[in-house]
Amino acid sequence: MTAPLLVRAARREQTERTPVWFMRQAGRSLPEYREIRKRHTLFEVCEQPELCAEVSLQPVRRHDVDAAVMFADIMLPVLSMGVEVELVENVGPVVREPIRSRADVERLGAGEPDERILEAVRIVRRELRPDQAVVGFCGGPFTVAGYLVEGKPSREFTTVKSLMYSEPETWHALMERLAAAFARYVAAKVDAGADVIQLFDSWVGALSPSDYEEFVAPHSARILAAVDAPTIHFGTGTTTLLGSMAAAGGDVIGLDWRIPLDRGWGEAGHDRGVQGNLDPAVLLGPWERVEGAAADVLERAGGRPGHVFNLGHGVLPRTEPEALTRLAAFVRERSAATVAA
Numbered sequence: 077m078t079a080p081l082l083v084r085a086a087r088r089e090q091t092e093r094t095p096v097w098f099m100r101q102a103g104r105s106l107p108e109y110r111e112i113r114k115r116h117t118l119f120e121v122c123e124q125p126e127l128c129a130e131v132s133l134q135p136v137r138r139h140d141v142d143a144a145v146m147f148a149d150i151m152l153p154v155l156s157m158g159v160e161v162e163l164v165e166n167v168g169p170v171v172r173e174p175i176r177s178r179a180d181v182e183r184l185g186a187g188e189p190d191e192r193i194l195e196a197v198r199i200v201r202r203e204l205r206p207d208q209a210v211v212g213f214c215g216g217p218f219t220v221a222g223y224l225v226e227g228k229p230s231r232e233f234t235t236v237k238s239l240m241y242s243e244p245e246t247w248h249a250l251m252e253r254l255a256a257a258f259a260r261y262v263a264a265k266v267d268a269g270a271d272v273i274q275l276f277d278s279w280v281g282a283l284s285p286s287d288y289e290e291f292v293a294p295h296s297a298r299i300l301a302a303v304d305a306p307t308i309h310f311g312t313g314t315t316t317l318l319g320s321m322a323a324a325g326g327d328v329i330g331l332d333w334r335i336p337l338d339r340g341w342g343e344a345g346h347d348r349g350v351q352g353n354l355d356p357a358v359l360l361g362p363w364e365r366v367e368g369a370a371a372d373v374l375e376r377a378g379g380r381p382g383h384v385f386n387l388g389h390g391v392l393p394r395t396e397p398e399a400l401t402r403l404a405a406f407v408r409e410r411s412a413a414t415v416a417a
Contacts, residue, residue, distance in 0.1 A: 080209035082143045083271050086306035086327045088349050088382035094374065094411035096404050097143035097211065099276075099310075100390030101135035105397055108134050118163055119155075122148055128196035133203055138397060139404045143209040143272070144200050146265070148193065150215025150276060151223065153261045157187035157253070159224065167228065174227035176239070178246045187257030189264035201269030212270030214262050216277020216311065217254045217295045218288075224250070233282050240291050247291060255295040259302035266305045274308040275299055275326070281313020288317050293324040300325030308351055312389055318343035333388025338376040349382030356387040359399045366399065370406055379414050 078084075082095040103109045109131055112121065121127050131147040151161045151169045160172035175181060201210050223229065225236045240247045262273045280292060300307045309321050310330025322329050322344045329344035331337060333355035341350045358369045370385075377383035385407045391400065 078206065080142070080271050081207050082209040082211070082384060083306055085382060085384050086272060086308070086349055088327075090381050091415075092412065093408055093415055094377070094383055094385050095142040095209075096385040096407040097141040097145065098135070098139075098387055098391050098400060098404075099145070101139065101141065101400065102132050102145055102147040104391045104393050105395040105400070106134055106138065107397070108138075118149055119152075122152060122196075123190075123192050125192050125195035125199060128193070129199035129203070132196065132200050135400075136204065136208065139401045140408075141404050142207070143211045144204060145211040145213060145274075146193075146197055146200065146270070148213065150213075150220055150278075152190065152193065153187055153214070153257050154220060154224065154254075156185065156190060157257060158183065158185045161223075164228075169223045170228045171224055174235075175221075175224045175250055176235075178243070178249060181246060181249045181253060184250075184253050187253075187260070189261050194264055194268040197265055197268040197270055201271075209271040210269055211272045211274055211308075212262060212265035213274040213276050214258050214265075214299065216275050216280055216292075217251050217258065217299065218280045218283070218292045219276070219278045220254055220258075221247075221250055222279050222282075230279075231282070233279070237287075240287070244291070248295075251292070251295040255298040258299045262299060263302045266303045270305065272306045272308060273300075273303050274310060274330070277309075277311040279313075280311040280321075281315075281317065281332075283317070285316055285320055288320050293320060296321075297324040308384070310351065315340075315343070319345070322348060328382070328384060330386070331388065336376055337373050337383075338378070341377075341380075346380075349384060350377075351384040351386045353386070353388040354403075356389055356392050356395070359387075359395045359403065360392065363399070363402065366403060367406060370403060371410060374407065374410055374414070379411075385411070 308328040309326025328349040331340040331352035
């Protein structure tokens, strides 16, 4: 059986067109998702396999994209480690007892994959066409550790950096715990039917290249090496980190919108694919601008094997669903025409 289009692109095989999917396509902008959220919290959705699968499939049905990304929150794996997390509206994850010492790290449980999440993966894989992929995503170790140490979202990460610099053994002990749990988590998702794994390290761009290589890269590498499936390694604000991220692992390196795709591909290395990288805010503007920006991304990719079209970060809540549907159709048609030519 032919592998899903996204899988073949991640392997840098020549494909009939460029695969397209959107980070945070499940939820956020969809009215059918908002109806579900009127009755259920985010964690409640994740804990009910049929409901989680339904939310994951909604954007595939609406937009006809090439992958379903499993609906989840990056903090889910740490719940099984004994961490109490509250998802606060308009704030983000808030940790009841932040990790600040070696004793705090030692209190963490090993963390095991939630069978309910795995059942949702199985359902989604059964519902998709063979050419469509299941993307299982996992929070990057720095981003999750950032929430655990700071106790809530941060842009400066002063508490995190203080811990890294003053108690590196404690920092690495925490990262080792997270990497071990996350490696089991993504491996279980692949066993359940996920075709691709994305490591989503949203805030890793807060680090310098040397800090990334010392404090994060070995732990990300452990997670990315844990699966026998293509992997996507993504972060934001990572223009100076792309080479280091590629060295840590990932068949595909995700690019945010801050760097032209061709330049980002050069930084990541042409021995792997790239994903991206339309600015999600462009979708809030007129179609002419969306079309022009998407065409520019495809032109910079140049039809080279290994490009996965996506946004440079997640879908913004204000995005009209029709804009995403139209964009997916445009990418399919334009990239297929390029291959045919």
